[in-house]
Amino acid sequence: MIFRKLLVGAAWLLLAPLAHAALTIEIVGSGANQIPISVVPFAGENALPQGITAVIAADLQRSGLFKIVDPAGVRPEPHELAEVNYPDWRTRGADALAVGSALPRSDGKLEVRFRLLDAVKQAQLDAYSYVIDRAQTRATAHKIADLIYEKLTGDVGVFSTRIAYIVKSRSHYELQVADADGYGAQTVLASKEPIISPSWSPNGAKLAYVSFERKKPIIYVQSLVSSQRQVLAQFKGNNSAPAWSPDGKQLAIVLTKDGSSQIYLINADGSGVKRLSYSSGIDTEPSFSPDGAAIIFTSDRGGSPQIYRMSVSGSGAQRLTFEGNYNVSPRFSPDGKSFTFIQRVSGSSFHVALQDLASGQMQVLTDTRMDEAPSFAPNGKMLLYATEIGGRGVLAAVSSDGRVKQRLSTQAGDVREPEWGPLLKN
Amino acid sequence: MKKVLLSTLLVSLLAACAGQDVKDQPQAAVEDRAAAQTQAGADAKPTGQQSVTANPLKDPSNILSKRSVYYDLDKSDVKAEYKPMVEAHSKYLTSHKDAKVAVQGNTDERGSHEYNIALGNRRADSVKNMMNVYGVPNSQIETVSFGEEKPRATCHDESCWKENRRSDIVYQGE
Known part of the structure; x- marks a missing residue:
């Protein structure tokens, strides 16, 4: 229990x-x-x-x-x-x-x-x-x-979980962690340069993120207990899009050290980097399946950004989305049976969508217009995402059947790049 | 932690300096393309005999003062109108072997932050690849992507978005 x-x-x-x-x-x-x-x-x-x-x-x-x-x-x-x-x-x-x-x-x-x-x-x-x-x-x-x-x-509750997100006020950026209801916000990192892509370690003790403090995207891993942090990846070019493997031993990351943006695996201590994807286009935004065997990601190898799946060894890449010409930011559901992503419906209308892996059936969940960065609650019942209301970045949540819609944040500044944290297993 | 703060501060100061140059440039790369093209032939010659006072990189009448390549939505190819400018910088670089540039790729604010990092990288790469064709070795070019993170124009419509779909050529020391 x-x-x-x-x-x-x-x-x-x-x-x-x-x-x-x-x-x-x-x-x-x-x-x-x-x-x-x-x-x-x-x-x-x-x-x-x-x-x-x-x-x-x-x-x-x-x-x-x-x-x-x-x-x-x-x-x-x-x-x-x-x-x-x-x-x-x-x-x-x-x-x-x-x-x-x-x-x-x-x-x-x-x-x-x-x-x-x-x-x-x-x-x-x-x-x-x-x-x-x-x-x-x-x-x-x-x-x-x-x-x-x-x-x-009959489902696990997620009210004791936490969320991570970025608050931008003018040219000030803060990576914050708060309770799932938005209370108790704490600043993990403050910077005058952009911070993006926070990613929770599976045990909730660390955050990986991308910081521009050294004038280019570099991936850091920071302990939420000690606040100590270390560089995970600072190779030539860009280092971004960290995603933890379910066992917490590795991360999938995106590097440009060999040319275009491609997906690599790296150990959680920054050692043993290994290239996974080999395309001439952009491969980015990896997300592990819950069993750790597969990775879904965004690639424009077919001419427009679409969602693909490959094995964790990098083989057998297969296109999953076919509707529209801009599908990005995929995340596996906690049960591994579906994935969420962002679909661009017209030039400036972006919505959270959900697709069943077995049937390929796709459903747009939101009616907000500038949606980004969806992530599942650990019970798979709700999705947290960033959107824009009144010209300001806010967090919102939608149930995985699209029926329940919530706006999570009313604090000052632009709030963006949310990620729902894991269930704590102590 | 102090070290981190200090380096963050230094980085911010550097950023402030670098940002100044970018802002000071006339944002005329698009509007000025006719002038830029006619100057290309004359100004793109190796400038070994450049005068002590006039820095061709800063001279507004010199095509080398133009630094930005603009892109269509979702695109990263360098349009024909920017080729004379990229060629002029390439010639400057091949005749100034100690000069180095950073090509900074940017995108508008729409869509995924991470995909925009990758798209900005490809935009910077497209400029680098063209410079390679003109004979500039990779050792003189560094590419970096800011994605949508450092918009030059901050409104939320196409008038700003087109300004932000851009690569900038920034010389080392600027």
Whole structure:
């Protein structure tokens, strides 16, 4: 169970034996049927500097799969199982209910207790308790949202993940990392020269990126723990488009040291560079399949930029996209069955698209117009991308069926080049 | 970390200097093409006897002061109108063996950052390849791509986009 792996440093234990009731809540496609859930304010929450249930509700709502039922007015406000009067919640249309408490302990830590209840079957679905430092309050709220999401949809929650992106203000560039809901942004690198193409290592501990600080594109790898960084590739010409292999031991990169932009493999310590693609055109934007056996990439070897797939040894390149004359920025889905990319529909209209590998069926997911750099959430259910609204670069998200659309960022400056980080496995 | 900051600062200062030259150039490469072509024959001669005061690379009446090649959307071929200018620089380079140039490729802001890096590289390469044909060895030419990252014009329509689909020839020390 992924959820348990997510618990870093937070002591947890199961409360009562779980009923493991079969879910009565039917999910028919993302966003088609929203699960009505009420998240009741936790006992003791008001005394905390930041809330818990507001974060949980916002997470669930943002996924598009839940309808938040307002709990206001139910008296007494339930925090424990015995205090729940199920008909109150059925009347309001809630199929599920989250109750709990966040109370200080004598050692200064916080004990957060939480139950997920099926209001239809009048049964407990899950219950957890965490002893946390107060600084972990928000992270714990995300973990609870992940638990609810997984329990009620059957898919892994991604509310505890992080995202990386670039903020440009005038001629100032910052590589930032933030929680998936945009909170807690931290600057990883600030520069007066452009930064592009951040790429998360599979364990979430490092970022590879391309910086122009030495007047040309050079690839760096930086630890998010120590902030230490090293040059990964600074060969003659351009060094760009880093993509980690699923085992984190190698990266696919793009170099021009031998002529046109071509794809190479390099060890994560910068050793052992090896050329993979041999075309006379442009080969760039590599993305590994989840099993590490294949790479999809952009190539204009056929006259216009299109998406191709080759084996990780560089052999058997095969064209995948045939609609339109500009298809770029491919990324494998986490299950390896599909890929996302950017399709240019007319001269200045760029959209996020999704293509099934087996059938070749393609779907345009977005109606925004200047879309770039799509990346999958680690559960494959949402895609994060950059677009432009009102002349400003912003981040947006769309569900993989195109039904749920979100705008993620309203901060100042141009935000671009997002990449959704991995699930943390500690 | 201090080292990084310092080198970043130095790079920024260098960039500021380099940027100055680029900005100072008349952005007339497109409009001025008739004049450029008629001057090509006269000014492209080896300039071994150049005067002490007049730097042909800076003299606005000299084709060598023209530095930019412009491209159509998605294209990287050097159009015929820019050949006299590239030829003039090639002749300057073959007669000044110690001179070196960087050819900087750029694109407009649309599309993928990474694909634009590659496209900018190909644009710079197209100028380099033409210089090679005119006899300039690779040792005197370095190509670099800025992709869409360093736009000269910053509006969001074709008037700026066409200005940014460009390669610049920048001499070492400028």
